[in-house]
Amino acid sequence: xxxxxxxxxxxFAPPRLPLHPxxxxxxxxxxxxxxxxxxxxxxxxxxxxxxxxxxxxxxELLRHDASVLWISLSTDERSFPAFCASLTGGLQQxxxxxxxxxxxxxxxxxxxxxxxxxxxxxNAFARNxxxxxxxxxxxxxxxxxxxxxxxxxxxxxxxxxxxxIIASRTAPGLQLGRLRAMGDLCEIAAVDLAFSFRExxxxxxxxxxxxxxxxxxxxxxxQTDGWPIGLQLTAIALKTGHRRRIGWGGALPNSDDLNAYLxxxxxxxxxxxxxxxxxxxxxxxxxxxxxxxxVTGAANAADMLATIAGLNLFLQPVDLxxxxxxxxxxxxxxxxxxxKLGQSDVEIRVLHRRAAEWFARENxxxxxxxxxxxxxxxxxxxxxxxxxxxxxxxxxxxGVFTRWIEGLPVALVSQRPKxxxxxxxxxxxxxxxxxxxxxxxxxxxxGASDRHRAHIILARGxxxxxxxxxxxxxxxxxxxxxxxxxxxxLEHIRLGLxxxxxxxxxxxxxxxxxARNITTRDNHEPSLxxxxxxxxxxxxxxxxxxxxxxxxxxxxxxxxxHGPRSLSACMxxxxxAEIAYEFDDTTGAGELLAQRxxxxxxxxxxxxxxxxxxxxxxxxxxxxxxxxxSYLAARAEHFRARGLERGVxxxxxxxxxxxxxxxxxxxxxxxxxxxxxxxxxxxxxRHMGDQVNDLEIQAIVALSRARLARSRGEADAALNAxxxxxxxxxxxxxxxxxxxxxxxxxxTLADLGRGDEAAASLTEALGRGYELGLVRTLLDExxxxxxxxxxxxxxxxxxxxxxxxxxxxRPFMGAGRDASTATPERPDKEGRNGAAxxxxxxxxxxxxxxxxxxxxxALALDISAQTVKxxxxxxxxxxxxxxxxxxxxxxxxxxx
Numbered sequence: 096x097x098x099x100x101x102x103x104x105x106x107f108a109p110p111r112l113p114l115h116p117x118x119x120x121x122x123x124x125x126x127x128x129x130x131x132x133x134x135x136x137x138x139x140x141x142x143x144x145x146x147x148x149x150x151x152x153x154x155e156l157l158r159h160d161a162s163v164l165w166i167s168l169s170t171d172e173r174s175f176p177a178f179c180a181s182l183t184g185g186l187q188q189x190x191x192x193x194x195x196x197x198x199x200x201x202x203x204x205x206x207x208x209x210x211x212x213x214x215x216x217x218n219a220f221a222r223n224x225x226x227x228x229x230x231x232x233x234x235x236x237x238x239x240x241x242x243x244x245x246x247x248x249x250x251x252x253x254x255x256x257x258x259x260i261i262a263s264r265t266a267p268g269l270q271l272g273r274l275r276a277m278g279d280l281c282e283i284a285a286v287d288l289a290f291s292f293r294e295x296x297x298x299x300x301x302x303x304x305x306x307x308x309x310x311x312x313x314x315x316x317x318q319t320d321g322w323p324i325g326l327q328l329t330a331i332a333l334k335t336g337h338r339r340r341i342g343w344g345g346a347l348p349n350s351d352d353l354n355a356y357l358x359x360x361x362x363x364x365x366x367x368x369x370x371x372x373x374x375x376x377x378x379x380x381x382x383x384x385x386x387x388x389x390v391t392g393a394a395n396a397a398d399m400l401a402t403i404a405g406l407n408l409f410l411q412p413v414d415l416x417x418x419x420x421x422x423x424x425x426x427x428x429x430x431x432x433x434x435k436l437g438q439s440d441v442e443i444r445v446l447h448r449r450a451a452e453w454f455a456r457e458n459x460x461x462x463x464x465x466x467x468x469x470x471x472x473x474x475x476x477x478x479x480x481x482x483x484x485x486x487x488x489x490x491x492x493x494g495v496f497t498r499w500i501e502g503l504p505v506a507l508v509s510q511r512p513k514x515x516x517x518x519x520x521x522x523x524x525x526x527x528x529x530x531x532x533x534x535x536x537x538x539x540x541x542g543a544s545d546r547h548r549a550h551i552i553l554a555r556g557x558x559x560x561x562x563x564x565x566x567x568x569x570x571x572x573x574x575x576x577x578x579x580x581x582x583x584x585l586e587h588i589r590l591g592l593x594x595x596x597x598x599x600x601x602x603x604x605x606x607x608x609x610a611r612n613i614t615t616r617d618n619h620e621p622s623l624x625x626x627x628x629x630x631x632x633x634x635x636x637x638x639x640x641x642x643x644x645x646x647x648x649x650x651x652x653x654x655x656x657h658g659p660r661s662l663s664a665c666m667x668x669x670x671x672a673e674i675a676y677e678f679d680d681t682t683g684a685g686e687l688l689a690q691r692x693x694x695x696x697x698x699x700x701x702x703x704x705x706x707x708x709x710x711x712x713x714x715x716x717x718x719x720x721x722x723x724x725s726y727l728a729a730r731a732e733h734f735r736a737r738g739l740e741r742g743v744x745x746x747x748x749x750x751x752x753x754x755x756x757x758x759x760x761x762x763x764x765x766x767x768x769x770x771x772x773x774x775x776x777x778x779x780x781r782h783m784g785d786q787v788n789d790l791e792i793q794a795i796v797a798l799s800r801a802r803l804a805r806s807r808g809e810a811d812a813a814l815n816a817x818x819x820x821x822x823x824x825x826x827x828x829x830x831x832x833x834x835x836x837x838x839x840x841x842x843t844l845a846d847l848g849r850g851d852e853a854a855a856s857l858t859e860a861l862g863r864g865y866e867l868g869l870v871r872t873l874l875d876e877x878x879x880x881x882x883x884x885x886x887x888x889x890x891x892x893x894x895x896x897x898x899x900x901x902x903x904x905r906p907f908m909g910a911g912r913d914a915s916t917a918t919p920e921r922p923d924k925e926g927r928n929g930a931a932x933x934x935x936x937x938x939x940x941x942x943x944x945x946x947x948x949x950x951x952x953a954l955a956l957d958i959s960a961q962t963v964k965x966x967x968x969x970x971x972x973x974x975x976x977x978x979x980x981x982x983x984x985x986x987x988x989x990x991x
Contacts, residue, residue: 107164107165107166107167107184107185107188108165109146109149109150109153109165109167109230109232110146110150117290117294117297117298117301128281129152129258129260129281129283130156130226130258131258132258132278132279132280132281133250133251133253133257133258133259133274133279133280134250134258134259134260134261134269134271134274134279134280134281135258135259135260135261135280135281135282135283136261136263136266136267136269136271136280136281136282136283137149137260137261137262137263137283137288138262138263138264138265138266138282138283138284138285138407139264139283139284139285139288139407140264140285140361140406140407140408140409141264141324141356141360141361142322142323142324142325142356142360142361143285143288143289143322143323143324144288144323144324145232145262145263145264145288146167146232146233146262147323148262148283148288149165149230149232149260149262152228152230152260153165153228153230156226156228160225161225161226161227161228162223162225162226162227162228163227163228163230164185164186164188164227164228164229164230165185165230165232166181166182166185166229166230166231166232167232167233168181168231168232168233168234168236168237169233169236170236171236172236172237172242173236173237173238173239174238174239175239175241175242175245178237178239178242178245179212179245182216183216186216186219209241209244209245209248210248212245213245213248213249213252216245216249217248217249217252217253217254220249220253220254220257221253221254223256224256225256226256226258227254227256227257227258228258228259228260229249229257229258229259229260230260230261230262231246231259231260231261231262232262233262233263233264234261234262234263234267235263235264235265235267237267240268243267243268243269246259246261246267246269247269247270250269250274251273251274264406264407265405265406265407266405266407285407285411288323289320289321289322289323290316290321290322290323290326291321292312292313292316292321292686294321295312295315295316295319295321295326296309296312296316298323298326298327298330299312299315299326299330302327302330303330303333303334309685309686309688309689310689310690310692312689313689313690314690315329317426317690318426318427319426319427320425320426320427322425322427324356325353325425325427328352328353328356331352332352353427353430353431354431354434357428357431361408368399369399369402369403370435371439371441372387372391372393372396372399373403373408373424373432374432374435374436374439374441375390375391375436375441375446376390376391376424376432377424377428377429377432377433377436378390378433378436378443378446378447378450378466379450380423380462380465381413381415381421381422381423381462382421382422382423383419383420383421383422384396384397384400384419384420385419385453386419386450386453386454387399387400389449389450389452389453390446390449390450390453391446400422404422408428409424409425409428410422410423410424411423411424411425443469444469444470444471445470447466447467447468447469447470448466448467448470448472448475450462450466450470451463451464451466451467451470451472451475452475454466455467455475455478463475497521497522497525500514500517500518500521510541512538512541512544512547513547515534515535515537515538516538516547516550516551516554518531518534519531519534519535519538519550519551519554520550520554520557522534523554523557523558523561524557524662525697526561526697526698526699526737527561528558528559528561528562531554531557531558532555532558535551535554535555535558538551539551549575549580549582549585549589550585552571552572552574552575553572553575553585553588553589553592555571555572556568556571556572556592557588557592558571559571560592560595560699560700561699561700562738562739563700563739563740563741563742563788564788565596565599565600565786565787565788566786566787566788568592568595568596569596572589572592572593572596575589576593579612583614583617583619583621583622584619584621584622585621587613587614587619587621587622587624587625588621588624588625590609590610590612590613590625590628591621591624591625591627591628592628593606593609594606594609594610594625594628594629594632595628595631595632595701597609597632598628598631598632598635598636599635599787599827600787600827601826601827601828601829603632603633603635603636603828606629606632607629607632610625610626610628610629610632613625613626613629618652618653618655618656619656620653620656620657620661620662620663623649623652623653623656623657623663623667624662624663624666626645626649627649627663627666627667627670629645630642630645630646630649630667630670630674631670631701633645634670634673634674634705635829636828636829636830636831637829637830637831637832637833637834637867637869638830638867638868639674639677639678639831639867639868639869640866640867640868642670642674643674643678643868643964643965643968644965646667646670646671646674647964648960649667649671650664650667650668650671650687653667659690659691660690660691660694662694662698664691665691665694665695665698665702666695666698666699666702668687668688668691668695669687669688669691669695669698669702669703669705669706669709670702670705671687672684672685672687672688672705672706672709673705673706673709675687676709676712676713676871677868677869677870677871677872678868678870678871678968678971679870679871679874679905680978681713681716681717682978683978684709684713685713685717688706688709688710691706692706692710696733700734700737700739700741700742703734703739703742704734704739704741704742704745704746707726707727707730707742707745707746708745708746708749710726711723711724711726711727711730711746711749712749712871712875714726715753715908716908720753721753723749723753724750724753724754727746727747727749727750727753728746728750730742730746731743731746731747731750734746740778740781740782740788740792741788741791741792741795743778744775744778744779744792744795744796745795747771747774747775747778747799748775748795748796748798748799750771751768751771751772751775751799751802751803752802754767754768754771755768755802755803755806768803768806769803771799772799772800772803775795775796775799775800776796776800778792778796779792779793779795779796787827790823790826790827791823791827793819793823794819794820794823794824794829794832797816797817797819797820797823798816798817798820798832798835798836798839800812800813800816801813801814801816801817801820801839801843802839804816805839805842805843805846808846810843810844810846810847813839813843814840814843814844817836817839817840817843820832820836821833821836824836830863830866830867831867831869831872833863834860834863834864834867834869834872834873835872837856837857837859837860837863838856838857838860838872838873838876838880839876840856841853841854841856841857841860841880841883842876842879842880842883844856845883853883854887854888857883857884857887858887858890860873861884861887861890861895861898861899862892862895864898865894865895865898870901870902870905873902873907874902874905874906874907874908875907875908876907876908877907877908877909878907878909880907881903881907884899884902884903885903887899897973901972901973901975904975905975932970932973935956935966936966936969936970936973938956939952939956939963939966939967939970940970940982940986941986942955942956943967943970943979943982943983943986944983944986944987949963949964949967967979967982970982974986
């Protein structure tokens, strides 16, 4: 058959690759399999980057001298003869088929002719001894079953050096069982094609803003769900805003391009009945066939969902236990469908009412509330809430309930005891203690029953926590301090309050004893928050090593069970970010807090202040001290508005450091620091008592006083202030604070020329810091401490020697280099810091180089995932790195 003149040469060449293609590291192993498989299927909806992936595969194959045949199909190839013409033309383009060799197949069906064409093609491929790859893009355009039969024959009967790679929006009708069983099939689906967050971040930095912040990147990634074309459209829309620094408001800035793409490229010719069905489903965050039928009125909803799934049209299965198979739609597709639904004559309130009724019947309270609100059926919402709502189990329900209850008259809430109790919890858990206290007062005035007693006591304790008042918390929960509650959720709320209270008062052994009563088999939110309280207790003491050990899989459990922005996940993320920052994993700390700061602003004070300080210090490292100081000033105002003076003091104290330490940040400005200290002194004057909160504020003020005095050369005043801080650290047994005191004292003594005393103080700080696992506590003191640490006589203890080497190998604050992005230097075989890896650490590092996650490493070595994590931390410290990627680079260099 001669090549038809209707064939254009562009059918046999891929489109041009993007200027900044994203490296798909997660697909590397799959692509390796593709090179050894007879058939590779790449299936995914429109815009998932199938063509780009095939083009990248083609380029890589050509680099390895493989023979590559590329064919791009279109709607013209629906017939068997047209497909054969394209395939034959491609062979001729590749020089594998002489002119006029193959007969043109007829339109009529015939098995003999099909076999004849297949045999001729196989013979043509067999002439080449090199590895040959047939890449067929847009296979969904084929419409003749003989085409799939021909491909089946080529795959199964072709030479062993022939590999077919097919990209299609829909799954082709090929028989894959035998190929799959023989290991000759490689499958890449939409879930594999979607960008991970790191890939989305790389794309946005290359195509939108090289300095894009993690919050913005997380927001765009969540909105696009890793859909490559969605990322591209969003980047284009944001670019047209002509903003110097990209910001994210949580919605697609300009939907015109998205609407045009979906209308013209995805939904062209889509059945109107299916389109209306999807528009009605767009009000649901998740759905199943039964719910879809109830909401839309479509009796054949299951068949319609199967049809949509077969079309790969943004319908994604949700892995949830139960009798239903759940699905969700892509966020950007939902936005498009919502717009179309709003333009239709469908009564949207009716759809929401049907959804609320179904969810209520299934006791899925959060969804029932979510749809009861727009349905305006408040009687239904009240009945559902009072019958089924358990806010002390799944705190996600609190946000929905709080938004709803605010629209009700207070008198109505007060008349219904259960409603008032739930309202008090809702307000207490969302940092509105005054409203919570008001509801409790009304409830008690109306004569609350005994069954609400534990709720009221614990809610009062939570109100005190939100007011950062440890003594008021103790007074509130005293009746339940030693009482185990039968209700598991309330018991874990009680444990969380007791553990936090004991830790703040310095009673760490008692706090650990209470933590042993936490039930870990249940992952309801109060249990996770109580476990996080145990981690926070270690952080209060300054024991970061133990905190990291306890933190373990907490965040993954919370995100899986309740979502990444649930109350438990946000609180745990703030705690883990504090740990990550202290261990100098600044990238990890930033990622933990990204897209959560809005939630953490109104979290309990301990989490809110820790997160704010972490963000400010990251800004000082990645951006500038001025940006960090501005952020801290805004946070100080926020905490002042909440009446949290300890939070205000912490923010001002860090501001003062930015203003003061000229050698670390910029030229010292005593006037600015003096004004901040005066503000701190006024605040401290209001807290001269003997309660925990007073003592902590006094320590914050005294430490800032010592820093300013040292900067002014007033060494005696600095040492006196440090004595006051040390007294508080000793009384409350705050290990991290005690280390800081000894560091600043060592620096002050060195200023006075009292070298031996300075060395003794720094050696003590080094020993305690090693025991607690402190890193950034020392690094953040900047260049003066680095110099003093370098001049310190070599400690006799080998562990302390290695600890000092590890610290000196890292950049101290203000050194002009970001530890999270620094390129690792080539280490010796012992590691960059001279500390030898143990045999177990060598095994783990070898598996890490193979890109194995912690769970797979644990399985391979028959150890626990927690043991893997613990060893990885030691490996990072010995290699002088802070991320897995850096460790892999160092390991490869060591291998050379």
